[in-house]
Amino acid sequence: MSTPKIIVSDSELVEPPVVHPDRRPSEWLMMLREAWRMGRTKIGVGIFGAIVLLAVVGPWIAPYSPTEFVAPPFSSPSIPKMWLGSDYIGHDVLTRVLYGGRTVILLALAATVIGLVLGVTLGLITGYARRWIDESVMRLLDVVLAFPQIVLALLFVSILGPRLWLIVLIVGIGHASRIARVARAATLEVSQRDFVRAAEAFGIARWKILFNEILPSITSPLLVEFGLRLTYSIGLIAALSFLGFGMQPPAADWGLMINENRIGIIIQPWPVVVPVLLIGILTIGTNLIADGLGRALIGIERDTGLG
Amino acid sequence: METVVTQDATPARESVAVLRVEGLRIVLDPSGVDIDDEVSLLIHRGEVLGLVGESASGKTTVGTSLLDYQRRGAKIADGHVEIDGQDVLAMDPGTLRGVRGGQISYVPQDSSAALNPALRIGTQLMEILEVHGFGSSTADREARVTQMMTEVLLPSDKQFLRRYPHQLSGGQQQRVAIAMAFANRPKVIVLDEPTTALDVTTQAHVLDTVRDLTRSYGVAALYITHDLAVVSNLADRIAVMYAGRVVETGTRDELFAAGQHPYTRKLLASIPDITGERALRGIPGWAPRPGQRPSGCAFTPRCDWAVDHCGEEYPPVEEVSPGHLVRCWRHEEVSAQAPELDVQLRDKSLSAPETEEHQVISIRGVTAFYQRKETLHDINTSLSERRCLALVGESGSGKTTLARCIAGLHPHKIVGDIEFMGKPLARDARGRPRDTRQAIQYIFQSPYSSLNPRKTIGQILSQPLKVFFDLSRSEMEGRMEQALQQVALDSSLLSRYPDQLSGGERQRVAIARGLAAEPTVLICDEVTSWLDVSVQAAIIELLAGLQRNMGLSMLFVTHNLALVRSISQEVAVMNDGRIVEYGGVDAVLDDPQADYTKKLLSDTPTV
Numbered sequence: 001m002s003t004p005k006i007i008v009s010d011s012e013l014v015e016p017p018v019v020h021p022d023r024r025p026s027e028w029l030m031m032l033r034e035a036w037r038m039g040r041t042k043i044g045v046g047i048f049g050a051i052v053l054l055a056v057v058g059p060w061i062a063p064y065s066p067t068e069f070v071a072p073p074f075s076s077p078s079i080p081k082m083w084l085g086s087d088y089i090g091h092d093v094l095t096r097v098l099y100g101g102r103t104v105i106l107l108a109l110a111a112t113v114i115g116l117v118l119g120v121t122l123g124l125i126t127g128y129a130r131r132w133i134d135e136s137v138m139r140l141l142d143v144v145l146a147f148p149q150i151v152l153a154l155l156f157v158s159i160l161g162p163r164l165w166l167i168v169l170i171v172g173i174g175h176a177s178r179i180a181r182v183a184r185a186a187t188l189e190v191s192q193r194d195f196v197r198a199a200e201a202f203g204i205a206r207w208k209i210l211f212n213e214i215l216p217s218i219t220s221p222l223l224v225e226f227g228l229r230l231t232y233s234i235g236l237i238a239a240l241s242f243l244g245f246g247m248q249p250p251a252a253d254w255g256l257m258i259n260e261n262r263i264g265i266i267i268q269p270w271p272v273v274v275p276v277l278l279i280g281i282l283t284i285g286t287n288l289i290a291d292g293l294g295r296a297l298i299g300i301e302r303d304t305g306l307g
Numbered sequence: 308m309e310t311v312v313t314q315d316a317t318p319a320r321e322s323v324a325v326l327r328v329e330g331l332r333i334v335l336d337p338s339g340v341d342i343d344d345e346v347s348l349l350i351h352r353g354e355v356l357g358l359v360g361e362s363a364s365g366k367t368t369v370g371t372s373l374l375d376y377q378r379r380g381a382k383i384a385d386g387h388v389e390i391d392g393q394d395v396l397a398m399d400p401g402t403l404r405g406v407r408g409g410q411i412s413y414v415p416q417d418s419s420a421a422l423n424p425a426l427r428i429g430t431q432l433m434e435i436l437e438v439h440g441f442g443s444s445t446a447d448r449e450a451r452v453t454q455m456m457t458e459v460l461l462p463s464d465k466q467f468l469r470r471y472p473h474q475l476s477g478g479q480q481q482r483v484a485i486a487m488a489f490a491n492r493p494k495v496i497v498l499d500e501p502t503t504a505l506d507v508t509t510q511a512h513v514l515d516t517v518r519d520l521t522r523s524y525g526v527a528a529l530y531i532t533h534d535l536a537v538v539s540n541l542a543d544r545i546a547v548m549y550a551g552r553v554v555e556t557g558t559r560d561e562l563f564a565a566g567q568h569p570y571t572r573k574l575l576a577s578i579p580d581i582t583g584e585r586a587l588r589g590i591p592g593w594a595p596r597p598g599q600r601p602s603g604c605a606f607t608p609r610c611d612w613a614v615d616h617c618g619e620e621y622p623p624v625e626e627v628s629p630g631h632l633v634r635c636w637r638h639e640e641v642s643a644q645a646p647e648l649d650v651q652l653r654d655k656s657l658s659a660p661e662t663e664e665h666q667v668i669s670i671r672g673v674t675a676f677y678q679r680k681e682t683l684h685d686i687n688t689s690l691s692e693r694r695c696l697a698l699v700g701e702s703g704s705g706k707t708t709l710a711r712c713i714a715g716l717h718p719h720k721i722v723g724d725i726e727f728m729g730k731p732l733a734r735d736a737r738g739r740p741r742d743t744r745q746a747i748q749y750i751f752q753s754p755y756s757s758l759n760p761r762k763t764i765g766q767i768l769s770q771p772l773k774v775f776f777d778l779s780r781s782e783m784e785g786r787m788e789q790a791l792q793q794v795a796l797d798s799s800l801l802s803r804y805p806d807q808l809s810g811g812e813r814q815r816v817a818i819a820r821g822l823a824a825e826p827t828v829l830i831c832d833e834v835t836s837w838l839d840v841s842v843q844a845a846i847i848e849l850l851a852g853l854q855r856n857m858g859l860s861m862l863f864v865t866h867n868l869a870l871v872r873s874i875s876q877e878v879a880v881m882n883d884g885r886i887v888e889y890g891g892v893d894a895v896l897d898d899p900q901a902d903y904t905k906k907l908l909s910d911t912p913t914v
Contacts, residue, residue: 200716
């Protein structure tokens with residue numbers, strides 16, 4: 001049996017340029033550059049950057065302390081120096097908005113990074129090892145996948161209590177099962193190539209083959225997946241906060257603010273509307289970035305004929 | 308040079324030009340860089356014109372432009388393509404649709420991708436007839452389908468026509484594509500390397516079919532290929548393309564016996580010679596891509612005859628004899644030198660058997676499986692010290708499986724004994740001691756797949772050095788430079804990435820990676836099958852030299868019997884997982900015993 005014939009596109013068969021530039025960007029840098037050319041990516045980065053900036057510098061520019069009682073509950077913005085009015089127990093809404101972004105963004109990033117590291121590791125191992133390792137790990141991940149992420153999180157939080165590390169971990173594990181599938185599919189494809197065979201013939205350690213040979217070839221789809229998962233993380237973390245499993249009062253947190261103030265939405269909508277808008281805009285931003293990356297990835301694949 | 312006479316060498320045919328291409332210029336769309344320029348061709352009724360050139364010479368672009376089709380990013384800037392006096396390039400889209408597949412048709416390189424996988428082949432054949440309104444009734448068309456299938460030597464029964472493309476072999480698929488192309492009795496047919504993916508035996512059948520059909524239908528055929536040997540028995544006339552221009556046109560005999568362009572001669576010298584009378588000579592460098600072509604005659608940097616003037620101005624077309632056109636400033640000097648002088652006899656002493664031989668690798672009673680299927684049956688052979696054994700066979704013969712068993716890369720069950728220096732080898736490379744893994748090096752078929760695209764050449768070459776030796780940084784760099792020198796590459800490549808190199812350069816890097824391990828056994832698995840003939844010759848020269856000078860024992864796996872004499876001393880012919888013939892190269896090739904070897908020999912195209 002000879003190995004199956006690999007069909008390659010024309011572009012692989014023709015001779016490459018004679019000009020040898022000394023440094024060549026790696027593929028994921030090319031992808032970032034390509035993505036940056038798209039308007040959607042610029043808008044996405046703009047939105048994401050603005051809200052992150054707001055969350056980072058917010059506490060310094062906030063007019064009051066987030067736990068200070070400055071006005072009667074549900075005061076409208078007509079009070080001087082309180083542009084967004086006060087919340088259900090009389091905190092300054094603007095101050096709490098400026099303080100409340102950090103947790104969402106940090107927790108979402110942490111959960112996504114955990115998901116990425118765990119998912120990529122599992123994907124690489126299962127895609128390369130195949131056989132029983134692949135089967136058992138993937139079936140286990142299927143179980144995780146069968147639960148909607150929010151249900152999974154609620155399940156564990158209701159058993160073990162509302163702990164931040166637990167939320168981050170559970171959201172991360174939920175992501176990991178999805179990222180692992182993407183990483184596994186890419187690994188399967190790349191590990192068919194002869195450069196992996198060559199490394200095996202030299203007797204290079206398996207983990208080195210995984211991280212040095214295969215991982216660099218699958219970074220692009222993973223980058224897209226990271227953007228996408230970050231979007232979901234923000235939504236999930238905010239939702240869990242809203243449900244009361246995230247930050248606990250009196251902490252300032254966008255998800256929590258929505259919950260705390262929803263009873264007064266008719267008389268004082270701002271403590272609900274502003275966090276909702278900010279969370280919504282933030283996810284639109286990350287989603288636009290992920291979308292731009294995804295489109296750039298397709299473009300790169302088409303141009304180079306490489307998967 | 309021997310001229311092979313075909314059965315019906317020159318049938319009486321009307322000397323009517325059916326296809327006339329004049330001053331065709333094709334450019335990349337926004338940049339205006341020319342892919343092809345000043346291409347003029349003429350094909351008569353019942354004639355096959357071979358269009359020959361290396362990768363990136365623009366030959367496929369010319370082929371598709373005859374149908375007024377251009378791939379994305381290219382456009383026809385100037386010129387005429389006339390079929391029976393009608394200009395194809397001036398047609399409106401409606402007329403053009405009728406002409407394509409009707410008056411002019413196209414057979415692509417990869418028919419498995421060209422046939423619709425979701426439709427039965429009968430449906431696809433009927434479709435092309437219906438679209439062009441062939442015949443007056445369905446019965447007419449069905450009769451035509453039956454006739455076409457018979458003509459391409461395929462079964463024409465209902466069961467066969469109800470098959471899907473994936474149920475056919477590669478050769479059968481290509482025949483269906485040819486049947487589709489001839490279905491509407493076209494005037495012109497463009498065949499774009501239709502046999503590249505096929506085995507020699509299948510290739511021989513397909514070429515016969517193409518020849519018979521063009522003659523009997525009086526079709527003007529353009530046969531595009533990078534391999535002069537393929538068209539040597541098929542084409543009446545040959546046009547040689549280099550860097551987007553036709554550099555020489557003439558009859559087959561004129562070009563083979565007295566090619567006047569240095570490039571034509573170089574191409575001829577790079578064709579492997581099955582008789583072993585002629586040494587293989589590669590063309591250094593590679594054909595420049597559009598946009599990177601040198602000024603003046605583009606062949607100047609690779610040409611032995613080049614003078615200053617060549618790099619300044621492109622030579623005009625000169626008619627040296629009726630129908631024989633050449634574009635070279637020095638064609639008179641070139642033609643004054645008989646091509647025989649280019650021919651160098653192969654050093655026969657190389658193939659003389661040595662008196663005392665030590666078996667480096669011995670294989671006894673090896674049976675291997677692919678999953679549960681037995682693919683190698685009871686193989687017995689051996690590789691001797693400082694010798695090269697060629698393992699020849701068609702796809703599916705088990706030659707690669709055998710090579711991979713030796714290299715420890717066959718992941719399925721193996722029964723029997725494989726010994727290295729008298730000691731049994733572990734099945735899996737990982738199970739072997741370090742010095743064994745170092746001693747046996749494997750070069751893969753495709754240099755597009757065997758080099759990690761995310762690593763620099765330096766990182767790639769450092770792999771074996773890190774695993775097998777304990778070297779300081781500067782020692783490592785020295786070894787890498789040495790390895791590159793051995794394969795005639797410059798050490799400036801160390802910081803480059805594989806996709807910045809040509810196919811030939813990549814394969815040299817892959818060889819250098821193997822050499823860096825300082826092996827005693829080198830296994831080369833079809834290492835030239837992805838390369839142009841001119842590059843193939845250079846790689847073979849290199850490998851033969853390395854084997855001789857470094858005293859390597861080499862297993863050279865190939866499907867091309869014509870290469871065997873240029874590199875090996877022994878040959879084993881494989882078919883269906885068995886070795887059907889084994890012996891010294893001259894003995895096997897001059898006096899083959901097995902029927903299969905005889906068939907393979909007769910089907911291998913020669914010049």
